[in-house]
Amino acid sequence: MAIKKFDPTRFRWSGVPEKVYKTSGTHFRDISRFELVKNLSGLACQLRYFEIQPGGYSSLERHQHAHAVLILRGSGQVLIGDSIAAIEPFDVVEIPPMTWHQFYAADNEPLGFLCIVDCERDRPQRPTPEELEQLRANPAIAAMIRV
Numbered sequence: 001m002a003i004k005k006f007d008p009t010r011f012r013w014s015g016v017p018e019k020v021y022k023t024s025g026t027h028f029r030d031i032s033r034f035e036l037v038k039n040l041s042g043l044a045c046q047l048r049y050f051e052i053q054p055g056g057y058s059s060l061e062r063h064q065h066a067h068a069v070l071i072l073r074g075s076g077q078v079l080i081g082d083s084i085a086a087i088e089p090f091d092v093v094e095i096p097p098m099t100w101h102q103f104y105a106a107d108n109e110p111l112g113f114l115c116i117v118d119c120e121r122d123r124p125q126r127p128t129p130e131e132l133e134q135l136r137a138n139p140a141i142a143a144m145i146r147v
């Protein structure tokens with residue numbers, strides 16, 4: 001379908017089912033994934049919508065591929081490398097290659113964002129105990145990260 005209509009009452013797109021975010025692990029919480037554009041001939045990237053429920057978070061990870069993110073609803077924070085930033089609707093977030101990142105929804109509303117990613121990409125890496133220790137050397141990050 002060339003057009004997937006948006007339903008603002010549900011904050012969902014017609015004909016786009018929810019996907020399992022990741023099949024195992026406890027390193028993320030309350031996050032849904034929707035593949036808005038996945039196999040479009042001539043386009044080498046995908047457009048996904050993620051929604052993190054209040055208080056939830058994505059997995060702490062890094063990888064060779066980059067992300068371009070546009071916040072659509074709610075608010076929260078994002079860890080990118082060694083910095084933490086507040087995010088709100090229409091902010092644009094760039095995640096460079098091999099940069100630790102994690103998204104956190106505020107406690108009062110879902111955090112929803114679009115994410116553009118290469119179709120062909122490497123698997124996300126999670127921090128080793130040593131890398132986690134390095135990240136936690138920064139007190140602000142230590143207080144923020146969830147694993």
Ligand code: MN
Nearest residue numbers: 061067101124
């Ligand atoms: Mn990622």
